Amino acid sequence: MRPAKLVPLPLRAVEVDDSYWSPRAAINRSKTLQTVYRKLEETGALQNFASASGKATGGFRGPFWSDSDVYKWLEGVSYTLALQRDPQLEAQADDVIASIASAQRADGYLDTYFQLMRPDDRWSNLAFGHEDFNAGHLLESAVAHFEATGKRTLLDIAIKNADCFERTFGPGKRDGQPGHEGLELALVKLSRATGDKRYLKLAEFYLNSRGQQPSFFRGEYDKLDPSKTMNFLGTTMNVRGLQDRLFRADPSKFNTEYSQDHLPVRQQDKVVGHAVRAMYLYSGMADVARETADGGLYAALLKLYDDMTLKRMYVTGGIGPSAHNEGFTFDYDLPNETAYQETCASIGVAMWTERMLGLTGDARYADLMELSLYNATTAGVSLAGDTFFYDNPLYSRGKAARTAWFPVPCCPTNIVRLVPSISKYAYSQSDDALWVNLYVQGKATARFGQESLAVTQRSTYPWSGEIRLQVTAAPASERGLFLRIPGWAGHADFKLNGKAVQPLVEKGYAQLRRRWSAGDVIELSLPMDVQRLQANPAVAEDRGRVALRRGPVIYCLEQADNGIDLDEIYLPASAPVEVRHNPNLLGGVSVLTAQALKKPQSSWTGTLYRPSGKPERPVPIVAVPYSTWGNRAPGKMAVWIEGSAY
């Protein structure tokens, strides 16, 4: 394979001033970050570091991967500081970093749970101990903090911690692999940030360790002393307890699909198990494939991607239908009401697709990245920024509501780092081109050696498909400006300085190449027709139903806007669907309206089959973006509504 060399623009090379993302980033800064900080205080996650360093007493509190939530908060702070300087916030982060530094052991080891509760059990239970998972988030936040602030405080902790892993694990050293993946991608990130290839080698070693027969986790399990107990979220269980629950549901087997350990990674072709683990693994595989040009990893990723997107993904770009394993089940099992669709998994989709885009330069990955970001991901947080969905149903009878916190608060802390990092998804650059992946209003500058190509972007995307880019600084030589034509659009009209042009389109990107001049204007027009989506009939729950999409936005119906029970609504194919922008609704959204039909009253009580009857009357319906549901009075919500397709 010849990996494309597409990289995100540096954090500070992008400014965001966007009608969709900027209000969310502002709320994230002013509300969510502080809400989450207080919760990390209240629940002991911050104090665990003070306790581990001996500066406080009280033992460990929270789930044993609670350190990761502090690191994710720091990563969110870092992206926020990159968007806008804030000395007070920066000082708050410095205090947390100082506390982390004090907790770190001299050898670099850092995991407050094991340090405080089970100092002798270090690395004894990689399957569920989460030491590696915590380390991954430490490394990610450290790179972000360094990039955003230039400070090495957190980066030095991360390097020391990574060195500790690197001294311990690897060929000729100790065997091992992360139970919850994430360290792999973080090691590649650290390797890129520091130029130190040892971290990349360790990531590769971890990938190559996966899927042995018998599993590494099996050997580890056999060594665990079942007379020893541990506390997990308030329950005392023996130290093999999580394996017994998640690997050994059938006691005759030791099934490690849960953590994608069932096959060597290059042989994997089905997305299985815990969805967040899967996304973090595939992200790490893409990172290593890119750095090492590993064709086997690349080929596996293509198969995994097809498997997920053709059989195991919601229309919103989210994944993982089942609460049981927080993950994948079987092909086309995509229930709406019980959709787990964990917010972290949707963020994981964005992380993986961003890497696949980098690896291939193929817009189809950006399509899914966009889908997840504008729908499944942003649904995870309220518009007010203070409550969260962990699981995201596609149908609700009115009971589902965002809450302020969770015993396992991974989703809030993942939202905190996702929202302010949109710039990393919006633009990329290759050797000689600036790639516009998402139509986010603001500014971007790509540097080619000593030269820069800078553009401003103006749009009210995703509500309008009219986008205007203006070159504000041009390099002397010919460079490309590559604009993504979204898959949902199919085509786009382009104008260059007012004249229609038809640029070459490759893998979904329109390739405009020229010697640019400051002041050059590119106008892009995307068709924003409302589409009635159907699901493959193999998805049982969506048969006879349609979902509405406009641009990248998936819509839903909420009780608040619709006079009748959503289950009484039938949308005929003949009913036109209109668009109306409402700046005062849900932070400013375009709503969809139509004249649907009220289904006949006859109920299913007392019958299994019945003649279809005549609809009673037309009813006006209003659909709002799925990402904004659940921000008003509780009520029913449905993404897929009954309707005719033709």
Added chain:
Amino acid sequence: MRPAKLVPLPLRAVEVDDSYWSPRAAINRSKTLQTVYRKLEETGALQNFASASGKATGGFRGPFWSDSDVYKWLEGVSYTLALQRDPQLEAQADDVIASIASAQRADGYLDTYFQLMRPDDRWSNLAFGHEDFNAGHLLESAVAHFEATGKRTLLDIAIKNADCFERTFGPGKRDGQPGHEGLELALVKLSRATGDKRYLKLAEFYLNSRGQQPSFFRGEYDKLDPSKTMNFLGTTMNVRGLQDRLFRADPSKFNTEYSQDHLPVRQQDKVVGHAVRAMYLYSGMADVARETADGGLYAALLKLYDDMTLKRMYVTGGIGPSAHNEGFTFDYDLPNETAYQETCASIGVAMWTERMLGLTGDARYADLMELSLYNATTAGVSLAGDTFFYDNPLYSRGKAARTAWFPVPCCPTNIVRLVPSISKYAYSQSDDALWVNLYVQGKATARFGQESLAVTQRSTYPWSGEIRLQVTAAPASERGLFLRIPGWAGHADFKLNGKAVQPLVEKGYAQLRRRWSAGDVIELSLPMDVQRLQANPAVAEDRGRVALRRGPVIYCLEQADNGIDLDEIYLPASAPVEVRHNPNLLGGVSVLTAQALKKPQSSWTGTLYRPSGKPERPVPIVAVPYSTWGNRAPGKMAVWIEGSAY
């Protein structure tokens, strides 16, 4: 409870000359009975009796309930002889009966499998030994033979056999219960035919034995010597083998839902397990409830009926989705392509509903009886009468085809006895009324003491809803003529001697009461609109689909009539469906025609969700009765087609 006293008319009190049933009965007589006879010869089922009597050698052949197939053939012969005398057929039956008589042990025991193969194991394995099942069919055929011919030859064998059971099992005697139910209903039949209440008592004992904790079958299982083997359909297994497979799939449990032994019968409220077993059990429960006015049995039957008809029944009146247990699974699990819907189970539905009708006088049971008889049941045999479906899918890719025989030939021998017995379903009588349940052309005579009410019925039902009844003999006193208004019709128009009348309607029967005169004419007009049926949305496979029904007939589309792949068809709500009778097609059927739409070509390859697109063009479609499918060139078949409901 006060059971209604509705009984079928005696066999010889009804003549059938019907466009739907008479050709089928004629084929059954001329073709099916002899085809089946030859197969019973070839496969050894007949010779087993000769071997058991010592007149032949060669041991036992066939499944160990193979005797029952011979009895079922004799029952079919008996109904056939009741419809039309046939000395040659009668003599053929007499020979078989003589052979059976020779095989019977002096004490009345009769089971050629145990006599030939395991003489020491008599009644050791009631769960799967089928001695009681065989006996049930012996009793049923004996009563039919006696009623049809007046001969006691088979009846005496049956009485001797029933006495053998009666001496052995019962309170203060031996514990036991049929593994495959059927003997219960047969004992009631014999009790009614002979006036001997001991058989009724034994049936009641068997019902009361069911569902003990621990199960009787568990105790029996523990006594079986697992070092002993038996042969089952060519496989050698230990004598606990079938229990291990069907009761102990989970080795920690001994689950007897398979044979409805999980709860005492009066506590059962879910239809579970093997579907034929269930129907035969409920039929026996209805028979005993009726004879003993047992309110507990009656109440359970109502719950079981609701459970089946509201959650676990196909639109064709068939039941049992799964091949695994030949039976029920979970609520609303009604897959079309893999529908097991065993022919015997559909016949069982007719048997049970006929008894519920007798118990209640409620037409809703006749509605389902009719549905099953005109659709799921008759689909089980080809129009030529020589090939059969064991399982009956509601969707086929073109591979499903009727075959001439099966290793377990229960369905052909059940068809053989069902088709000529339609008269037992068509009419009933109560103390003072003749009830017309099915609109079958012919003649019927009800006797009230010394008086008779005789009617001729003319119609081309189910193709037309115009029915004409003429009184040919009238009793001196006022009597009722009760005519069923089918549930699918909702209402009916009546004329008496040319004048519109509006009779009292109770439980779905129009009650015409008067002092009848010979020559009185009643005309009944039923609306025969084509209905688009929808399934409760909980039935995943039928969402977004419609099935076509006209009168009692469920339609399907076959590839033979339709120019395009059935999966490409979409039937909009706006498309009118026309009716056209075609006397030359499939033995003479009314077909349905409509202009449907061809769905857009875009395929599901490479996508999980897609915009719905525009239909390509109108396509004419033709639907034929489901009961006649698979009688032409192989091809796709679908009962539920994609379409809009409103």
